[in-house]
Amino acid sequence: MGEGIGFGGVYGSGLVRPQRGSSIVVGHESALRFWVNVRRSNAGMTKELLGELYPDDMLASIDTESVWADCSLLPLELPHDVAPRIAHASAALGLDGPLDIVVGKDSARRASAGARCHVWKGPVPDGLICCPEPGVYVVAPEVALMQVASGLGFYKTLALAMELCGTYSCDGVRGCEYGVVPVTTAARIGHLVSIVGRIRGLDAARQAARCCMDNSASPRETALAAMLSLPRRLGGWGCPRPELNVKIELSESAAHQCGRSHLVADLLYRRAKLDIEYQGKEWHTADEGRSRDEARQNALMQMGYSCVFVAARQIADESKVDGIAELIKRKSGLRPERTEANEQMMARRAEMLAALGICDL
Incomplete structure (x- = not known):
């Protein structure tokens, strides 16, 4: 693989494609909690999942038109047998509480005690989704960052971006784990927010991307x-x-x-x-x-x-x-x-x- 932005050969061993009517795509806070957990517990699995995302050189070559064209998320909707599928996804990802599920349109929402449905208006192409469990997908760290940024504001979004680009991982219960695998880079975040187009609520993410730095250790x-x-x-x-x-x-x-x-x-x-x-x-x-x-x-x-x-x-x-x-x-x-x-x-x-x-x- 040629030199690109970020990690080079860590990414891109294989892209995945969610299937309409049978796949669950986890995003927002739940996706961030998943990345926190997997970074802390399993460096090998973290690298394997990163390998399902766009490689650096491919991401660097993608423009706005391309990122919207290569997108399978928009038609996604929750399966009809939603309750057991949500329970299975929660167990597979090791997450408690309602899962944040991403769908492509308002009509794709389904009521479930175990899920919060979010309509994501931005593109999520196959190279920005990974598959830790058959039928269960998680958005890339950069996408999850964009999805929560408007609720966090600029400064907390910047801190989160630098954590994802750094070698520590924190949660409110267990504190911080140090020496973990970075899951993105400032360059990847910056390029992605520059090509998604004018999606409402991304101002904090764009501003944070301009100020983000790699390799923070705490x-x-x-x-x-x-x-x-x-x-x-x-x-x-x-x-x-x-x-x-x-x-x-x-x-x-x-x-x-x-x-x-x-x-x-x-x-x-x-x-x-x-x-x-x-x-x-x-x-x-x-x-x-x-x-x-x-x-x-x-x-x-x-x-x-x-x-x-x-x-x-x-x-x-x-x-x-x-x-x-x-x-x-x-x-x-x-x-x-x-x-x-x-x-x-x-x-x-x-x-x-x-x-x-x-x-x-």
Whole structure:
């Protein structure tokens, strides 16, 4: 497979086609809960299901006309024996409560205690649906994101997009699981929202796609990267966009300082040669942890990099974030802000901080 956007060869081992009258297509919140569960429990199955979606190079070549032409969802309707089919789908997907079912038109809705029917006006071609169980289909993560975006608003949609593009997966009961398989990329989300056409309710998804970043390793990394990089009109600090969790290859002498051939930067500002490291509330309080931090800083200094450690309490303090942003801009060769944030900017900032969970720190 040629180079495309996103994961390359992970996608595209086989496309699937739901059948009218006998298939159930799960979307919206239920689809997102499914992707949360499968990422946490089974990396192999996650990759197998991603293999049923459009490969990167194919998705990159699809335009608006093509994505609507290659679409089997519009005629879909729930089977007549809906109750047992819904129960089977819920069990197969490991989901409790009513399933969010996607149909193509109002007349295709059916009343069922175990299902919520949603009419989706956007295209869902075969390459954006996977089949974890015969007769049971789940929309791709990018589609599920678009379906829930209008209810979440921009900031929460951005946080969700970065989670799907990252290596952590969260739910409200079990908390976060780290080191999981990403299920999409910012490039895939961005391309898809650009070609679906003017579907009502997609403004938040489009805006989030423009600001999304790959490879975040935690919700707090997502929040910090978003806060720093979002433009001031959206409540952010207007810094350049960082690379998340990327390697810095070390010279022999720098490697000797920390006993490693490379370091991974939480937020790397390559032009500024600046590594921003996020530390949680319990992180690096012991002497051993402080020693590792010092070794890291010494190794990076030998490479011409600066390293700044940011604690949870600091990202909850706007004056501290001001200082971090000023450092990033200065090292990036950018001029400092000449005007104070106005009332509208501050209102957006308060909205952003609440949506990203910073107010809870």
